[in-house]
Amino acid sequence: MRIGVLTSGGDCPGLNAVIRSVVHRGVVDHGDEIIGFEDGWRGLLEGQHRELTLDSVSGILAQGGTILGSTRVQPSHLRDGVARAKAYCQEIGLDGIIPIGGEGTLKAARLLSDGGLPIVGVPKTIDNDIACTDVTFGFDTAVSVATEALDRLKTTAESHQRVMVVELMGRHTGWIALHAGMAAGAHAIIVPERPFNIERVTAVVRERFERGKKFAIVVCAEGAKPEPGTMHWEEGSVDIYGHERFTGVATQLSMELEHRLGKEAKPVILGHVQRGGTPTAYDRVLATRFGWHAVEAVHKGAFGHITALQGTQINLVPLAEAVADLKTVPAERYAEAETVI
Ligand code: F6P
Numbered sequence: 276m277r278i279g280v281l282t283s284g285g286d287c288p289g290l291n292a293v294i295r296s297v298v299h300r301g302v303v304d305h306g307d308e309i310i311g312f313e314d315g316w317r318g319l320l321e322g323q324h325r326e327l328t329l330d331s332v333s334g335i336l337a338q339g340g341t342i343l344g345s346t347r348v349q350p351s352h353l354r355d356g357v358a359r360a361k362a363y364c365q366e367i368g369l370d371g372i373i374p375i376g377g378e379g380t381l382k383a384a385r386l387l388s389d390g391g392l393p394i395v396g397v398p399k400t401i402d403n404d405i406a407c408t409d410v411t412f413g414f415d416t417a418v419s420v421a422t423e424a425l426d427r428l429k430t431t432a433e434s435h436q437r438v439m440v441v442e443l444m445g446r447h448t449g450w451i452a453l454h455a456g457m458a459a460g461a462h463a464i465i466v467p468e469r470p471f472n473i474e475r476v477t478a479v480v481r482e483r484f485e486r487g488k489k490f491a492i493v494v495c496a497e498g499a500k501p502e503p504g505t506m507h508w509e510e511g512s513v514d515i516y517g518h519e520r521f522t523g524v525a526t527q528l529s530m531e532l533e534h535r536l537g538k539e540a541k542p543v544i545l546g547h548v549q550r551g552g553t554p555t556a557y558d559r560v561l562a563t564r565f566g567w568h569a570v571e572a573v574h575k576g577a578f579g580h581i582t583a584l585q586g587t588q589i590n591l592v593p594l595a596e597a598v599a600d601l602k603t604v605p606a607e608r609y610a611e612a613e614t615v616i
Pocket of ligand 1: 285286377400401402444445446497550
């Protein structure tokens with residue numbers, strides 16, 4: 276078979292492990308030819324690709340980023356490109372396409388799949404917000420990076436009797452904030468699923484200082500917002516991909532806490548460092564398993580599905596189900612964190 280693979284959307288540790296796994300399973304076990312599209316959907320729409328051999332994926336298992344490059348594509352651009360992409364796939368004799376991506380990529384994959392392209396998606400995102408899969412690779416790495424940063428911030432915060440307000444990635448969901456916050460013992464964890472009450476955040480931090488503690492760590496996901504009307508709040512605009520531009524929850528919240536508490540409060544925005552560098556062992560294994568199962572799915576003709584981790588098994592789930600809703604932090608998981616807001 277001739278199988279195409281591409282990586283699209285924000286990058287994520289483990290993408291190269293999937294690419295390598297697709298090439299190994301396809302070439303070694305099935306005698307497939309694997310081609311890699313450059314820079315995500317753009318490579319498919321503009322016909323830019325190269326053959327991926329065992330040599331070209333040698334040594335990439337532990338590498339962060341993606342050897343294929345990645346871009347975001349405007350949904351309208353993709354809608355207009357379905358017929359062209361289909362004709363191109365037929366022209367170059369593709370039997371299957373494996374797009375590796377998050378919410379936006381999988382929605383695009385569904386569009387192309389509904390348009391008749393032979394697609395098996397592989398979910399990725401550090402945000403861990405794709406429905407139907409227990410975990411996405413990249414999440415474990417992001418949580419490890421964030422946890423290490425929080426541990427380090429604790430020592431400097433204590434030396435200076437400061438409040439550290441640490442902003443972690445997560446536009447719509449607070450999985451990274453919840454897990455890293457729990458792992459590091461943060462004193463308040465704020466997620467987008469649950470607008471925060473500034474009075475309550477202030478009370479939690481004040482109570483710590485009154486107990487003689489010398490610092491506090493407040494963790495918030497970048498998409499977190501206050502309860503409407505409870506504090507001054509700058510809203511952001513929307514970019515060309517339809518993503519909200521954030522105005523800095525950590526900056527706004529730290530200014531407000533400093534004002535209310537009379538204590539120094541510093542914003543720390545961890546940003547893209549959470550997505551960079553080598554994947555953890557967990558993410559390498561999950562990514563490798565997803566790649567293996569995606570190739571099997573193409574050989575079975577199970578198009579219009581994604582690979583999904585359910586318990587310990589990798590199952591195939593219809594694309595339509597996977598993109599129907601985001602997987603948000605449920606109230607009962609949030610309640611398990613020692614101090615939540
Ligand atoms: O979806 C993954 C993610 O890292 C989000 O957590 C974050 O909001 C976004 O991508 C950042 O995107 P960009 O790399 O385009 O700034």
